[in-house]
Amino acid sequence: MADTVRWLTPEEQRAWRGFVRLQERLGGRLGRLLQSESNVSPADFAVLVHLTDVPEGRQRYQDLARALEWEKSRMSHHIARMAGRGLVVREECAEDARGAFVVITDAGRAAIEAAAPRHVEAVRALFIDHVTPAELRVLTEISERVLRNLDEEAG
């Protein structure tokens, strides 16, 4: 651990700190809006959005976890909480007795239908509307490149 560390240059540091802070502040703000206006957490929102995109609003824990890139344990705990609030129900799986399905309820559909428009408006008002199309393309390009690298570079 000699002095061979390539510390960040001032520009790199500024970019990195700005990016980190953006995540924290924007994510925090959007999350709080979601929670206070629609009474769902960002995690609830992700689950509900995904379930409305899937036949019969019904999917195996496993597949849901893969789609959201969550750990199975997180999924299990989170679905238990959401089921407690009536947004989804757990359903046994006939074909594989180990497995189970998560199914969105009417209350879950109502919640997501109420939350989504507000959330999208917030994403626009707080983010998209302040970024030009060209900048947005750069951002997409960066995100996808870095994500691709993360995928390769070990799980």
Added chain:
Amino acid sequence: MADTVRWLTPEEQRAWRGFVRLQERLGGRLGRLLQSESNVSPADFAVLVHLTDVPEGRQRYQDLARALEWEKSRMSHHIARMAGRGLVVREECAEDARGAFVVITDAGRAAIEAAAPRHVEAVRALFIDHVTPAELRVLTEISERVLRNLDEEAG
């Protein structure tokens, strides 16, 4: 709530999802590396970095909270945990009996000095090295513009 919602275009959606996923994946990975290689959480890291940047490694809860943009409650809980592990100590304040200082310990300095180089290398390897200087400038520009707007647009 009529059908006047301006949903995201496919490009916008791709950009937004990529950005959100980048946060989650990159943040998660860097956090886990920090934790497993250096035994400090990202939050610990932020506190320690800030304290090494300040005279005598010593600052009021309040000022620390402002600098990191944390709530005072979070600060209080977190410092209590860090103090439990010997990374910082709490110190009463003579001038204002309500207040208190957070002071970094030798163990805290040792921890951050061990963690920082690895963390910087990880930030480079997983992010900076995959982004061109021009892209980095765009990212900085976007971040700062959006953050500025968040500041104005209410607390």
Added chain:
DNA sequence: TCTAAGCAGTTGATACATCATCTACAGGAG
């Protein structure tokens, strides 16, 4: 000087994420 406003930090409750461990079942090799 007394009081009311409000600031600094704490505390307890609740929700969330991760980890290690555990149970039950599935599917293949012998």
Added chain:
DNA sequence: CTCCTGTAGATGATGTATCAACTGCTTAGA
């Protein structure tokens, strides 16, 4: 059929974030 390995998901412990009170101290203002 009987193991044996692996998979699906559950569970409990720990650490973390947020919210809503709450305590004790300060300070401005009547």
